[in-house]
Amino acid sequence: MRLRVVFSFLGTLLIFIGGSMVFPILTALYYRDVDGVAFIVTMGFTIVVGQVLRNLATGEENLRHREGFAIVTLGWFLISIFGAIPFLLAGVFDNFVDAFFESVSGFTTTGATVIMSLESLSHTILMWRSLMHWLGGMGIIVLSIVILPELAGSMQLFKAEVPGPIHERLKPRIKETAKTLWVVYLILTVVQIIVLCLQGMPLFDAVIHSFGTISTGGFSSRTLSVKAYDSLMIEVIMAFFMFLAGVNLTLHYQVLTGKVKALLTNQEFRFYTLIVVTAIVAITINLRLQVYKTFVESFKYAAFQVTSIISTAGFATVDYDIWPPFSRGILLILMFIGGCAGSTAGGIKVIRIYALMKKGFQELYKVIRPRAVTSLKIGNRAISEEVSTSILGFFFLYIIVFVISTITLTSFGIDLISSISAVAATLGNIGPGLGLIGPLNTYVPLPIVGKLLLSFCMILGRLEIYTVLVFLLSGFWRK
Amino acid sequence: MRLRVVFSFLGTLLIFIGGSMVFPILTALYYRDVDGVAFIVTMGFTIVVGQVLRNLATGEENLRHREGFAIVTLGWFLISIFGAIPFLLAGVFDNFVDAFFESVSGFTTTGATVIMSLESLSHTILMWRSLMHWLGGMGIIVLSIVILPELAGSMQLFKAEVPGPIHERLKPRIKETAKTLWVVYLILTVVQIIVLCLQGMPLFDAVIHSFGTISTGGFSSRTLSVKAYDSLMIEVIMAFFMFLAGVNLTLHYQVLTGKVKALLTNQEFRFYTLIVVTAIVAITINLRLQVYKTFVESFKYAAFQVTSIISTAGFATVDYDIWPPFSRGILLILMFIGGCAGSTAGGIKVIRIYALMKKGFQELYKVIRPRAVTSLKIGNRAISEEVSTSILGFFFLYIIVFVISTITLTSFGIDLISSISAVAATLGNIGPGLGLIGPLNTYVPLPIVGKLLLSFCMILGRLEIYTVLVFLLSGFWRK
Ligand SMILES: [K+]
Ligand SMILES: [K+]
Numbered sequence: 001m002r003l004r005v006v007f008s009f010l011g012t013l014l015i016f017i018g019g020s021m022v023f024p025i026l027t028a029l030y031y032r033d034v035d036g037v038a039f040i041v042t043m044g045f046t047i048v049v050g051q052v053l054r055n056l057a058t059g060e061e062n063l064r065h066r067e068g069f070a071i072v073t074l075g076w077f078l079i080s081i082f083g084a085i086p087f088l089l090a091g092v093f094d095n096f097v098d099a100f101f102e103s104v105s106g107f108t109t110t111g112a113t114v115i116m117s118l119e120s121l122s123h124t125i126l127m128w129r130s131l132m133h134w135l136g137g138m139g140i141i142v143l144s145i146v147i148l149p150e151l152a153g154s155m156q157l158f159k160a161e162v163p164g165p166i167h168e169r170l171k172p173r174i175k176e177t178a179k180t181l182w183v184v185y186l187i188l189t190v191v192q193i194i195v196l197c198l199q200g201m202p203l204f205d206a207v208i209h210s211f212g213t214i215s216t217g218g219f220s221s222r223t224l225s226v227k228a229y230d231s232l233m234i235e236v237i238m239a240f241f242m243f244l245a246g247v248n249l250t251l252h253y254q255v256l257t258g259k260v261k262a263l264l265t266n267q268e269f270r271f272y273t274l275i276v277v278t279a280i281v282a283i284t285i286n287l288r289l290q291v292y293k294t295f296v297e298s299f300k301y302a303a304f305q306v307t308s309i310i311s312t313a314g315f316a317t318v319d320y321d322i323w324p325p326f327s328r329g330i331l332l333i334l335m336f337i338g339g340c341a342g343s344t345a346g347g348i349k350v351i352r353i354y355a356l357m358k359k360g361f362q363e364l365y366k367v368i369r370p371r372a373v374t375s376l377k378i379g380n381r382a383i384s385e386e387v388s389t390s391i392l393g394f395f396f397l398y399i400i401v402f403v404i405s406t407i408t409l410t411s412f413g414i415d416l417i418s419s420i421s422a423v424a425a426t427l428g429n430i431g432p433g434l435g436l437i438g439p440l441n442t443y444v445p446l447p448i449v450g451k452l453l454l455s456f457c458m459i460l461g462r463l464e465i466y467t468v469l470v471f472l473l474s475g476f477w478r479k
Numbered sequence: 480m481r482l483r484v485v486f487s488f489l490g491t492l493l494i495f496i497g498g499s500m501v502f503p504i505l506t507a508l509y510y511r512d513v514d515g516v517a518f519i520v521t522m523g524f525t526i527v528v529g530q531v532l533r534n535l536a537t538g539e540e541n542l543r544h545r546e547g548f549a550i551v552t553l554g555w556f557l558i559s560i561f562g563a564i565p566f567l568l569a570g571v572f573d574n575f576v577d578a579f580f581e582s583v584s585g586f587t588t589t590g591a592t593v594i595m596s597l598e599s600l601s602h603t604i605l606m607w608r609s610l611m612h613w614l615g616g617m618g619i620i621v622l623s624i625v626i627l628p629e630l631a632g633s634m635q636l637f638k639a640e641v642p643g644p645i646h647e648r649l650k651p652r653i654k655e656t657a658k659t660l661w662v663v664y665l666i667l668t669v670v671q672i673i674v675l676c677l678q679g680m681p682l683f684d685a686v687i688h689s690f691g692t693i694s695t696g697g698f699s700s701r702t703l704s705v706k707a708y709d710s711l712m713i714e715v716i717m718a719f720f721m722f723l724a725g726v727n728l729t730l731h732y733q734v735l736t737g738k739v740k741a742l743l744t745n746q747e748f749r750f751y752t753l754i755v756v757t758a759i760v761a762i763t764i765n766l767r768l769q770v771y772k773t774f775v776e777s778f779k780y781a782a783f784q785v786t787s788i789i790s791t792a793g794f795a796t797v798d799y800d801i802w803p804p805f806s807r808g809i810l811l812i813l814m815f816i817g818g819c820a821g822s823t824a825g826g827i828k829v830i831r832i833y834a835l836m837k838k839g840f841q842e843l844y845k846v847i848r849p850r851a852v853t854s855l856k857i858g859n860r861a862i863s864e865e866v867s868t869s870i871l872g873f874f875f876l877y878i879i880v881f882v883i884s885t886i887t888l889t890s891f892g893i894d895l896i897s898s899i900s901a902v903a904a905t906l907g908n909i910g911p912g913l914g915l916i917g918p919l920n921t922y923v924p925l926p927i928v929g930k931l932l933l934s935f936c937m938i939l940g941r942l943e944i945y946t947v948l949v950f951l952l953s954g955f956w957r958k
Binding site: 326385 | 548805838878889913948
């Protein structure tokens with residue numbers, strides 16, 4: 001590994017993050033908020049460190065596999081460390097671990113929090129939390145174009161998901177593709193801000209919630225999350241945009257350029273919609289029978305919570321932890337599924353679940369017809385054996401990481417359901433879970449080591465597990 | 480599918496099961512127990528039905544794939560139905576579903592019960608429950624030689640696990656192999672009976688507990704299970720034989736014929752031992768710190784419960800449901816792992832977990848070295864891509880079946896942990912779970928549909944999922 005190359009890339013990243021602190025600083029100026037000082041100091045420090053690292057550049061730009069994994073893994077850690085500094089300087093936390101947890105939770109678009117009352121925070125701090133989400137979302141878009149295609153056959157999957165022959169792919173060059181998707185990301189964000197403002201939400205709150213929705217982050221400016229606004233229309237808008245946020249940005253681009261058919265014929269989008277509709281119907285019936293008095297109320301809560309969890313945004317309008325086991329169980333399953341590939345959502349991803357289902361049937365079919373030539377198709381594209389095997393491998397690794405992290409968490413005395421859901425909610429970048437860390441609670445009660453473990457889970461999940469594990473193991477394999 | 484062939488095989492099976500009822504009848508004669516009448520009646524009925532089916536035989540003996548799956552799946556259902564009749568005739572249950580549940584639980588060596596007080600049962604009924612375990616174990620041995628090698632590359636795995644070149648395999652012919660392994664099974668059973676008797680356990684109880692151990696069934700003659708004897712030595716013996724029961728019978732045979740080295744060099748056995756030791760150490764420390772006052776007491780309970788759960792026997796000497804989440808979590812993980820392939824244990828099986836771990840590392844390695852030629856080895860044998868893929872597929876199907884069954888169970892209002900563990904404990908053929916169905920509880924509180932669902936899970940798990948699913952889907956595929 002050429003460390004100079006890696007560090008110079010990380011330096012550029014730090015300068016970018018340092019520069020982005022101009023937004024909380026502007027917020028502080030507008031609201032005449034003293035917390036702005038924390039950001040001015042951090043901004044200077046971050047840019048200086050970034051520039052020092054950048055000076056290590058060797059002029060080479062071509063990255064090797066390992067270097068790419070190192071940059072992404074270390075990059076997400078590094079920006080989380082620097083992003084935590086303003087929290088400490090502004091006195092939001094009195095220890096580094098909490099600040100780091102909140103920062104990781106921001107940049108990985110998880111939205112798990114260790115802050116009890118959001119109303120005690122300044123606008124500046126709230127802006128930074130949500131900006132981390134939004135920047136994290138931008139990072140994921142790059143990741144899904146540059147790094148992930150190298151992993152687990154995602155490239156072939158991604159290809160398979162864009163209808164038409166290969167030469168019709170979105171844009172041939174990576175930089176162009178990234179820019180295009182960022183524009184789509186920006187458009188979605190701005191549209192949601194406008195729509196929320198039209199419904200009477202204050203501009204600041206609209207920005208915060210739009211950042212949290214489109215990035216599928218889920219940080220709110222209110223302790224009660226979206227429930228605080230007590231507005232049906234706002235809930236409907238949020239649910240609609242959360243649903244959109246879980247969809248492949250490529251499809252959004254195609255719809256924006258008039259190709260609506262691409263959306264409707266997309267297998268992943270159809271399966272995603274099917275899961276959402278099924279889950280909403282099941283939970284609505286369960287809630288109507290056992291919790292709420294009307295069908296409308298049951299549907300309202302079900303629709304919001306299902307879109308919130310499957311898109312991995314993690315907003316809440318109700319304490320779903322008091323729901324019957326069936327509804328809570330479905331939400332727990334949705335935490336594992338997550339949104340579509342190519343979106344900012346976390347989790348295993350709908351396309352993988354879809355491919356796995358097909359693969360499972362194929363394996364059963366092989367038992368009966370061992371010599372039959374079978375091919376796995378998604379849409380009108382064949383998925384190679386290699387790709388489907390690596391998706392199965394991904395599933396296994398996801399479950400193994402989940403099991404090991406959960407059992408580690410229980411060793412701190414945390415009950416099974418809370419441990420299970422805490423890991424599911426951080427690994428899948430959802431945010432809130434069940435029990436101890438339910439939607440009305442925070443991650444405050446966890447011990448320090450538990451917070452560090454879950455911070456690691458957030459990064460692991462965000463980088464699709466492979467990236468981090470390959471980075472950690474690459475030193476071992478070099479020998 | 481040639482239905483006549485299938486039915487004639489099922490007829491032979493019924494005659495065999497009918498004939499086996501001579502043992503509860505002899506028990507009834509010895510104890511002058513009126514319940515013997517129920518068995519005489521059922522025996523006659525079963526044999527008559529069996530003979531009628533047998534008369535459909537066409538003279539052909541070669542089975543097609545589908546017919547094999549049909550015979551195994553329908554066979555396990557059918558013997559469970561006929562095995563349930565004595566329970567009804569003897570008035571143990573007042574409804575068929577409970578009787579069927581108990582019978583399925585017997586033949587699948589699960590050991591989940593819907594009987595509140597075992598002390599209220601006659602010796603005859605107790606003998607039948609445990610005999611079902613023992614016969615079920617015999618069935619699994621045949622299954623593992625005849626049907627399973629066709630499935631999910633188990634054959635290649637099985638081969639891989641017998642050291643030395645292929646021509647050195649245990650015995651070339653299926654019937655010979657089955658007979659050899661049955662003898663090993665019988666020897667283990669008899670030895671355990673003798674050892675238990677030497678420790679002062681009454682002969683009848685020793686037979687019951689030995690049947691329950693070697694078959695990994697877990698039905699006891701006492702409501703308090705092994706705890707009722709309050710004897711350290713009996714617990715040690717039980718733990719030791721449960722550990723043995725989780726080991727491949729082929730290895731037992733090799734040890735009995737003097738090839739101890741085959742045991743010590745066997746990768747699956749080593750990994751099994753590693754898991755057992757690790758789990759015992761972890762639980763012992765956790766219990767010592769949080770529950771019991773001495774190290775010895777903690778170790779005693781940990782060792783018994785770990786061997787009991789991983790071997791999927793499911794006996795208990797303590798209410799482990801009051802243990803801290805960490806210990807309960809480890810037991811829950813062990814429920815999924817299960818014992819070694821080629822034993823009577825249920826679960827995913829150690830060899831598969833081992834292969835999956837290796838496969839997982841291989842997939843990670845491929846990311847770094849996409850062009851490297853890698854091969855998966857267990858011991859000194861290479862596992863083909865096809866086999867490792869089908870193991871990954873098995874894992875995925877196991878988890879999917881688990882998730883769907885669990886969510887269905889929660890729809891009856893059963894809490895998450897109870898639902899999760901009930902499915903894990905039936906699918907893995909363990910018996911007791913956590914919470915509502917903990918070691919001191921029974922499956923009595925579940926609704927009828929829940930009992931039927933779990934009965935299905937027991938058969939699904941026992942027949943390694945593939946067998947049942949392929950049977951169910953084969954009609955669909957024929958079209
Ligand atoms: K989130
Ligand atoms: K059992």
